[in-house]
Amino acid sequence: MEIKTVQITPFTDQKAGTSGLRKKVTVFQKEHYSESFITSILLSIPEGVKDSFLVIGGDGRFLNPEVIQLIAKIGAAYGVKKLLIGQNGILSTPAASHIIRKYGATGGILLTASHNPGGPLNDFGIKYNLANGGPAPESVTDKIYEVSKSLTSYKIASIPDIDTSTIGFQTYGDSLDVEIVDSTADYVTMLKDIFDFDLIKKFFKNHPDYRVLFDALHGVTGPYGKAIFETELGLENSTQNCVPSPDFNGGHPDPNLTYAKSLVDVVDRANIPFGAASDGDGDRNMIYGAASFVSPGDSLAIIAHHAHLIPYFRKNKVQGLARSMPTSGAVDLVAKAQGLECYEVPTGWKFFCSLFDANKLSICGNRPSIKEIQKDFWKVYGRTFFTRYDYEDVDSDGASKVLGVLKDLVADPKFVGSKIGDRTVTEAGNFSYKDPVDGSVASNQGLYARFSSGSRIVVRLSGTGSSGATIRLYVEQHSNDPSSYDQDAQDFLAPEIKMATDLLKFKEFIHTDEPTVRT
Incomplete structure (x- = not known):
């Protein structure tokens, strides 16, 4: 196996x-760009790259x-022992995490x-997951970035292209073992251990x-949808748009009322009780049934x-609950009622x-109708009206100014206690999180303010875009008034949304207060 060393100029933008x-x-198509980042990942693996075992897959x-192919060739050159790859390169993010843990891999590249x-002409991404199946923490991603800034060469092996279409085991070059696995089998088996598929089929x-x-x-x-709904549950005509496409068939794989119109239209037209959609890599979802949208x-x-x-939670005690800071506080009420700890963490699965690994957390992130399930829940806990406004691909300077307004207000000790219209500011800050397991601190994770009206606003810049800036504005307000529960969230929250966009000067700095997407 010939190994070639390629000289490069370090990249400074691979954070x-x-x-x-x-x-x-x-x-990513720029000369040496992908190779540089792949090499930086391999050189930053906590357990070391030599003799490592990596799971590889993606969203197609x-x-x-x-x-x-680059991962295989560069991995072989640096001593990776084994690659386990989803057939045709397909693995959802949750399935990859499960496979990493099930087979004891060193980690995975997704x-x-x-x-x-x-x-x-659109987006691509590469990320590293640890042996626990979860995304690399900041300590690892920071190391990857530092390596990339000083990387002046990478090694690549002259092995044949990997055949990802044929399930089975092969060895490439001198010592790289490659196993191609069914993309869905292990994940479906895991789901059958969590849920009672026989009971669902009986229903x-x-x-x-x-x-x-x-x-x-x-x-x-x-x-995965076809394997679960059609093969396992035997439900004909229960899936649509289920062939992975390199450009998502020209669509935007973000499950919300705007981009999942293909689901909404069919559910409304056919009066389907339960509909669902998921995003490009399968780690976020939307539930929508018969004109009823369930907020995340x-x-x-x-x-x-x-x-x-x-069934899984009947066998295994619920250890705790958690949500990201911008997510509505509805789950906090459940945790309080059930005597469970509820952790508020920064945005990001990592x-x-x-918390999962320390057994502190079990749940994070039905024949009644979806609406009836929601109403039963609201009768117990009240309704937390919630919306997220995404302002996509806006001017970066303007976006910074919008956030700067709340940043300056939060820094002013007179802000808490001040009046915004007929509301009093009761709390404000820039969210900081201290991990209760390892004590690490993540600061500046989202600006927020709470008001005497019972509302909360959060504003942050998305860390998932590839160009321009995306502002995410979150607005929520809790109500214990049953007469309000059937209101549309946008109508109920309209005064709070206007207060937030006026306060943060959206029209002045990005020239609009109308979002690209409402969730």
């Missing part, structure tokens, strides 16, 4: 965001096949830009008119409330991982 490095495809987007658009047998529709938005979850905060809280009905 990972919330979850890996995300750039335009054209950036444009450039995935080429980068898989090729995904999550919910960002795909195609030759559908007894209620043949109850329809389910899953929309993969042409992302990675298509094969309600979805998390409802699952936690009903955890005792899930912050949940140490």
